[in-house]
Amino acid sequence: MQESFRSRSFLAVVLIAASLPACGGSDDSPSVATSSTPATESPSATPPQASAQVACSPNGSFTYSGSASQVAASNGTLAVVVVPSLPVAYQKNRNFTAPAAPASSQVQQASGAFTTLASSAAATDCLGLEHGAVSDIQGVGSDVAIGRWNAAMDTDGNTYNLAHGVHYAVGTPLALTATSGTLACTQVIADTVASTDGSASGTLGTASAALDLGTRTLNNLSMSINLANTNYTLTNTQAPLNGTSATGQLSIQSVVVGHDATQPLVALGYSATLPKAQTIGGVVVLSCK
Structure with a gap:
């Protein structure tokens, strides 16, 4: 068709x-296709962040599916795109498009997953993964990494199931x-x-x-x-x-x-x-x- x-x-x-209910998924939520890399669980290991971003960098527990290299910054900045696939009432205008956001306001884990995303250094312009899964982790060298938060809770207080997602791409500005x-x-x-x-x-x-x-x-x-x-x-x-x-x-x-x-x-x-x-x-x- x-x-x-x-x-x-x-x-x-x-x-x-x-x-x-409250943007949360039920137990019979459909599964999603993810990378063949086995999921692993690790506590957050966040580097020191600007004080404005502390609320978006919780010491949560995450699982990862896939891998990516650490993304290289350019002049202390990273380019960030964030697209929430959540019910409208819970998206909270979290569609970020930032060609040059502070690299210090993002958190990338050793797996290559990003667990804090921000469009500026302002506390109102960041979103963090409180706990949950980062799926579809992929990258192109040190130029860009992508992924999707799902089966998770974020620092806005939203919870979502496997078929939801907060999609992101973070790259070296060019x-x-x-x-x-x-x-x-x-x-x-x-x-x-x-x-x-x-x-x-x-x-x-x-x-x-x-x-x-x-x-x-x-x-x-x-x-x-x-x-x-x-x-x-x-x-x-x-x-x-x-x-x-x-x-x-x-x-x-x-x-x-x-x-x-x-x-x-x-x-x-x-x-x-x-x-x-x-x-x-x-x-x-x-x-x-």
Whole structure:
């Protein structure tokens, strides 16, 4: 079964909050696909943080699935994208898009998982994992790492099940130097597609786009998603780099990361309302050449 839509062809739809008690999942919540790396449990080992971030760095207990290298900072900063796949009432505007956030305000564990995320040094701009799982941990060298909090509780007090998620991508900020030309971008890593109502999870099969160096935009983005054995194609004609774009049913958040301006990576967060009014989200990293 194939369903598709273009982001400019639909009217905005009110996101539907699930009938989940206090954003928590039941014992029969569906399982999610994670990395083949066995999950391990470890107490938090947080490095010293700025005083503004202490409330977002609890001494919790976490489990990890997957692994990633430590992400390299640039001039003391990291690029951060955070997309919550939670009922609207519990998201609390935690969609972070920060091309240059303080590296000292983030916490990355030895596994490569990030358990504290922040868009600035302000206490109001951080979110921490109180306890729970970090799944889908993946990375591209020291350039970027992604993951998803699930079956967890965060420092906003939200609890969520296996099919929920707070998706993140954290990378080395990269300034583009060329002012003309186009690069072809293809997917290299992506996390599990999570649903806002916590009823199902899915996969991002392919994602592609063109990076216009003149306009500094990501053009003709196309993503193929399978959710509950149904295929969907999400498209966006043009979205700014290092910013956000919300058109129709699809919202895009992006930051440019990596170490080579001639072959940049784009860390992309997305959320979309599908034709049957189910809202989903995730993160993907594109390699542009």
